[in-house]
Amino acid sequence: MEELDGEPTVTLIPGVNSKKNQMYFDWGPGEMLVCETSFNKKEKSEMVPSCPFIYIIRKDVDVYSQILRKLFNESHGIFLGLQRIDEELTGKSRKSQLVRVSKNYRSVIRACMEEMHQVAIAAKDPANGRQFSSQVSILSAMELIWNLCEILFIEVAPAGPLLLHLLDWVRLHVCEVDSLSADVLGSENPSKHDSFWNLPGNTQTLTELELKWQHWHEECERYLQDSTFATSPHLESLLKIMLGDEAALLEQKELLSNWYHFLVTRLLYSNPTVKPIDLHYYAQSSLDLFLGGESSPEPLDNILLAAFEFDIHQVIKECSIALSNWWFVAHLTDLLDHCKLLQSHNLYFGSNMREFLLLEYASGLFAHPSLWQLGVDYFDYCPELGRVSLELHIERIPLNTEQKALKVLRICEQRQMTEQVRSICKILAMKAVRNNRLGSALSWSIRAKDAAFATLVSDRFLRDYCERGCFSDLDLIDNLGPAMMLSDRLTFLGKYREFHRMYGEKRFADAASLLLSLMTSRIAPRSFWMTLLTDALPLLEQKQVIFSAEQTYELMRCLEDLTSRRPVHGESDTEQLQDDDIETTKVEMLRLSLARNLARAIIREGSLEGS
């Protein structure tokens, strides 16, 4: 195993001094809590002044930056486009697509930089201004690195054009190069220089180029040997520069802002047709010469050096350490993976690294109340652990509004995450029940396909009906449709409501049969039978005979069944007696009604032909 490159960094939490007390911590869904404590559990505390503060700490706070948000949003679109690039595309067309993607990413970085720069200038508070400015330089460094990676790894410029690309690269990032070029061009033999440098890249082959350059180079050397320009030291040093003499170049150090500028300039004059594989030699020595042992390389220098050495892995590793969020390495690695570069560079875990970085980045997005939606798409494109990571994160999104809940549910349903759907619906259903919104609770339990809960809510509905004599949320119950089948109690609720509807529409015969079937099919809970039988009373008392004799016998049977087995549930004696009284009266009334109905029914059926 590779050793750690250094000690893990230490983060200090400001707090009460005290080597005496220990630090307690725990994980929140997206953050960590720390506080001071004493783990040695004793009953009497030692009267050590304790710190009542709890610190909530997080990484990935960049997620909260307003301006960076645009970066995250727009790069998300580019990321998706990249994933969808036709895998079958090969060769030149694929390469040009990948280069375009890379340029898109870079333009997004530049746009962000520009905006942040504006904010930095306009900042009223100098501290803020400085903070924004430092962010701008970080973004600038990111773009610098990305650009170089694009040239070396994606564009894969062959020898010759490579230097032109590098020249552009330097020119873009270092303004001063223009003044140096002006110097050079202003020297003797401008025509020779002009004709050399105004190359339309395609018309000359590499060998032609190299030949021309060799010829010109030799001519310069001859001039130097012959001391043609001995009289003018300025021109002599110019000549030396044009010959790529490092010492001469270094004398102009103030014009060269950094070592890679020096590198490119050096290459320009000493080896313009440099091949990519030879770059690293020049790079290392340029860095060493430029620093001259006075200072040590900065992280940015190391990253660029690694790039020149075509050590992709090292580039990614250094960037991960140096940068404060995963955005850069995640997207760059993903792009390089699409260029099939991670495998060819012999990384032990190839595209696993891509996934690892994307997972880290996406997890960070979930810390944000709206950016989490971007995270979903990133998880989708992580074949190994994306799904399970999404499952774990998506359940933790606070469902403060119905809209948000629906959004989350839709995402889960689209991905067949049934466990999460059920869990979320259950949470919402419970909340609705607690707020007495039974209709809402019912629809959530139906969506969750949660039979047990549907039963619970249906019971509440029925209880409400018993207490108030009417139903709430009629619309919902009336339109249950096949969802009614979810639970027996729910079916009963639906059917019972249907009974009421039929009665209201005066479809007495239908209502009567339905009522009876509810009892005989045992769908109706026993506790409700009395209510049902009581509901039957008005039907029994109608002028016309509604219940047939057969049906009346059934009803009587139900009544007897009910009265023979009266449940006793720990009610007080007096209550019991009172209930008994009411019960008895009801039962008596029912028996009377049923008997009367039976008589009429028999008569009617007996003389059917007559009527």
Next chain:
Amino acid sequence: MVSVINTVDTSHEDMIHDAQMDYYGTRLATCSSDRSVKIFDVRNGGQILIADLRGHEGPVWQVAWAHPMYGNILASCSYDRKVIIWREENGTWEKSHEHAGHDSSVNSVCWAPHDYGLILACGSSDGAISLLTYTGEGQWEVKKINNAHTIGCNAVSWAPAVVPGSLIDHPSGQKPNYIKRFASGGCDNLIKLEEEDGQWKEEQKLEAHSDWVRDVAWAPSIGLPTSTIASCSQDGRVFIWTCDDASSNTWSPKLLHKFNDVVWHVSWSITANILAVSGGDNKVTLWKESVDGQWVCISDVNKGQGSVSASVTEGQQNEQ
């Protein structure tokens, strides 16, 4: 980059023993030697005291939030041998149930995975572990495992819910047959795995520590057939136990690190990829497993004086 995004002043008058974020990270529950349990709303970097719950007669050691589908429920356990379950009803927090079935300090409470229902495991210094199951209408059924650990039980942690066999959806709403398991750590230097098969019985003993086991933490499931448990002890060691297959039942320990002092607390991040360890050396260290199975320390979170330096970067080591 790690930053302090909020500092909550709990105003506890004595040592804080536990602080837990709720499921969504919007509320914070804390408990202290001052016998109170407090709940704060910590959204958007703020802090609003929602409840100051009194009811314990001794230092309160731990608090635990139940899954939101059961509503807003918090459990707390204390030196006073009691476990109290608090509930939010109509916007106010009240004591919903009190369990006084232990003979000694109750040290740890942990809610079971929500799939099992509303079940709370409590570990006590009397060596017993009690399991409270909510059966409805304010009633809780109690099952007790006596003498789970001689001398005392210090920590309990549930295994994530895994449906045995295939993970087919049960549309009729029938509860699939879960095998409920949890791990407990005690003063007998052992970690025990308890399983419910009709009755609760001890399924395994994990031996590796040479002193009291202070904490156990069962890692959340990431869909792999491996199970992982972290344990820490008075002996300064933290072990990672893995079992490769649910059926094989062989657990193999790997030493994460030997610290110079007692290690009190271990805890997994929600995606189980980082283990945080809190030790007597005043530091919280974060550990991650690398591809070749080695555990690497990725960061130190250290309490101390001075301001949080904005340029301190967390050593994000790529998996090697």
